Amino acid sequence: MATTATKSQDDERAEKSVRASGGIGRTRSRGGQRHGGRRWLMSLAGAVVALFFLAPYLVMLIGSFKRHSEILRIPATYLPTEWVPSNYASMWSTPETPLAYNLVSTIIISACGTLLVLVVAMPAAYYTAKHRFPGRLAFLLLVLVTQMLQPTVLAAGLFRQFLAIGIDDTWLAMILVNGAFNLSFAVWIMHSFFAGVPKEIDEAAMIDGASKLQTLRRVTLPVVWPGIVTAIIFTFVACWNEFAASLVILTTAENQPLTVAITKFVGQYDSAWQYVFGVSIVGIVPVIILFALVEKRLVAGLTAGAIK
Template sequence: MTTTTPAPLPAPATPAKRPATPTARRTPPRLRTVAIAGSAYLIAIVFLLPYLEMVITALRPAGELTDRNYLPHHFAFGNFLNIWSTGLGTNLKVSLEIAVGSTLLVLLVAIPAAYYTARRNFRGKGLFLLLVLITQMFQPTAMIVGIYREFLTFNMIDSVWALVLVNAGFNMAFAVWILNAYFSAIPKEIEEAAIVDGCSRIGAMFRVIIPLAMPGIVTALIFTFIAAWNEFIVALTLTTSDTNHPLTVKASSYIGQYSIDWQHLFAGSVIATIPVIILFALIEGKVVSGLTAGSVK
């Protein structure tokens, strides 16, 4: 009796080694990219230099104002503390009241007007929008005499409310136009679906349309706020007491007939730019998206 031995099992095939791939080399930036980046940094430096000069002058002691050196030997940080004794806090409060009040009034009127013109085709719609655009062409400086006589009739000279109404009136056209473009870019089907689900027309506007149009609303907000914050001619004409002067008028008081208080002038200018910078930094992303409102259908 013969015994058979089982055949040995074949050894498992070893996987073939893949050829080692060379590590990807980091390609240097192209000359065009470097040129664009360098130009962008150069433009940024050019725009930031006046603000840097403003800060340095605000920190420069009085004895070093005429020195040729760019940086002072000693920084006078007390200029930013002493300026509050001149009543700058009251003027800062007035500027905030004017800018915030004008912005709220503009949004309160512009949102319903822009929504109605974007969703309704009525007779004279084109003429209405044209008249709104024409009001944007007028400047307060050209109408300052009529504005003064009108508020004098209503006994509103030296009143913060007068500045709120004027700034709101002259910024209304821009807000209506940009919001009209943004509301028009939102499909009507979204609003109709909300109405089918049980929302009223007003409810659909507040719950659906306004949240979608928030970038456009924020854009109108920031531009109205900055325009009211920087206004000078009307504020100088309609306000007479120092306690009702906004920051723009208060800054001009540091310029005398024979001398200029450069330290307080530039320190006040630096303080005046801080609220706008903070506001713009908080909503910058929505401002950029709101600027493209209506550009794509």
Template sequence: MAHTTQHAPQHTAQHAGHHAAPRTHRGMPRLKTTVTAAAAYLIGLFFLFPYLVMVLISLRPQDELRKAEWFPERWDLSAITGFWSGGLADNLVVSLQVAFGSTLLVLLVALPAAYYTSRHHFRGRTFFLLLVLITQMFQPTAMVVGIYREFYQFGLVDSIVALILVNGGFNLAFAVWILNAYFSSIPRELEEAAFIDGNGRLGALFRITLPLAMPGVITALIFTFIAAWNEFVVALTLATSPQNQPLPVALHSYMGQYSVDWQGLFAGSVIATIPVIILFALIERKVVGGLTAGSIK
């Protein structure tokens, strides 16, 4: 009995010391997390700084543009209100139509093409994918003369349809490649299990494959939308009338031969970034949700 009494405190002390030791290292993960978060915020502020300058200049009166102060003495909203009253709102609608139309066209063509090439190893498959990749190497600037001549023969110059077709065509290769990679990474056994449950090819595609490939679909969507939204050279060539010009081309009107309306230019640029921000805010959660959606029955 005495022997048990002598060793019990020792065992208890060792057991308590064994569990108390890791407490001394809890400060390191917290410090690492704090430093990482601080670095992330600094990097974020670094990239947001040009947009902050753009907003401040758009709200600065013309007589204060040359002053060194960060904030103006008085705020001026005339550039932002002038954007809507000056007719540029119609150009904003044209940009939305071109961007959404090009994105929809790319997804409608790239999804079946990427799915078929990932699930069927037909003769010439590698050559087909390489041919699709080669088309990505051609720049619209080098082909703008041929593009204009082709659409002129079809009577599509100065039309929104022409801009949708061009932007869709130049972004199709990237969408096919990235979607093909996502579809190829999804095990076929998941689709075969869906076949056993009574689903057809389309049912397995929409219920199993597409939810798992949603991050790739969202990536292709974002890439195509931003590329079509920012495209300038082809839009400047094909859209000959001011009412059919996308917003990036219409903003060029603020730049004259001898002067530049910086306040109006930056106000239009601020408004041009809002649709992209809204797009990211709407689909950001779906990118994370698509990583695991559809994998559990």
């Protein structure tokens, strides 16, 4: 009898255990369904927000394949009644606007301006982050204050200065302008990354016989590389999109960047909107390619310090 009672108790315990495990499984399944539903809603919300921000670019892309008369038609058409890819060929062959030269000018000015900022900002950020010297905070504050000055305010004065020294209407003038007005941002970005590298790492490298330059190149730079990439990307995009100073300083059509060239298609009484849209798309594509190539580094740089 005792053996029978013991077996029945064991059976009851086993049955309760099975029921409990079944309940836990159902709970986990319901929890997984809830989390899956939330993820689906978040993805849907993200897609709606992305579509909202991408809508102007879609309008430009579609408009670049429309005829001029169709763009002005009321009510407007969402898709072209006739796709006109020849708009892009006509756009490049416009005699008043040498877009091939304008694209080359934009690339050279942006690349050289970014290189100038990198060469000057990196040692400045490294030294201010790793050394304490009289006037250090005042220097950093001065660098920050210069960020408040915009080329629009100083364009006329800069043109007079460049005219006096004989470099007006040249790429060199715009490279110097872009370098000067983007330097402070790059210094602050890289300063924060250099300051985040423990001093003990540099000291350990120097104890092993490395010079300061070797320590910077082989030890510090690999650690702060995401921050450097972040500064490069933001500087390059700022140089690429610069308009006001280029409009004043560069007067020759071949030397002007795309941001100025696009205004040639906008007239007082009529505007070639199909060309405006086409040039806008051409100006966007290189930046998109650049972002796609360095997206991981850029995200790492922007989120650095968020997680310890």
